[in-house]
Amino acid sequence: MSDRVTPPAEAARALRDIERLRAQGRASEQQSRWVGVVFGVAIFAELAAPDFFGDGVRSGISLAVTALIVAYAVMLRTPRGGALLGRPTRVRRSEISPRFARVAQMAIVAVVLLGFVGAPFLPDHLFPYAGTVAGAVLGATLILFGRGLQRGLNSLAMRGDGKHGMNGLAHGSR
Template identity: 90%
Template sequence: MSDPVPPPAEAARALRDIERLRAQGRASERQSRWVGVVFGLAIFAELAAPDFFGDGVRSGVSLAVTALVVAYAVMLRTPRGAALLGRPTRVRRSEISPRFARTSQLTILAIVLLGFVGALFMPDHLFPYAGTVAGAVLGATLIIFGRSLQRGLNSLAMRGDGKDGMSGVAHGSR
């Protein structure tokens, strides 16, 4: 027979397991590389298509990008879809800092309002192929820096340093 494990050693092992699971949960919140490439190309296509094919394609391209975003949102809600996107676990809402959530919501709202107001005062064409240039810059930024930006936002969103209690960050697979 084996000797019983002393309680302090068992507790230390349990804490190490919890920290390992927390690290796995944080690591699983990063998208697969191909997701950033697809959305970067979609942004480029949406902004560049009117420059090459005229304003008539604007609604069709917007509809296609909207369908892509809806498919992405649906895939995140299913276990297989989330695994395909590279996100097999979900972070608990209680682990997300309320200050970060409030700040990010207000920032998104401000950007959307600036976009709507700015669209009223901007001329139709700043210079030839302005949409193509903007699409290339935004798409390339998402493709090249998307994962590091997401990693930075995830670290800002998490509460504390991961050592504040027994609850895990991730809860199961979807």
């Protein structure tokens, strides 16, 4: 028997390699579980702290959460930080669906506007410990379902031809 590889066999091997790399790319776009836990606890702390320690802690806890968000954003931009967060690769910007990007931007703008317009009309306290309940629900949701939600959003954001795979979507180190 010959050691030569036939073109169909070589093509099949190349397709298997591409599918393996695509799966690695999708998996690398999911952050580590500990990141969701840290942000879930931060959300809980920010919403629950005023219920337990008074309104005086709002500015301090908000500053701490803002510092956490800035540190996260900076870490995502560096190779070591991305690896620590469990995201060693980045998706090429050109591979994100423009339609998804527009819808996501409009949703963010709508939530921000709704917050600014609706905030003055909300009562200060709906019921005792409302912040604690809201923080527990939001934090637990992020901790328990954050990876699944992220996986779903990533699949919606990916531009594709309807077939499985990423067609060069992810590229190596940052």
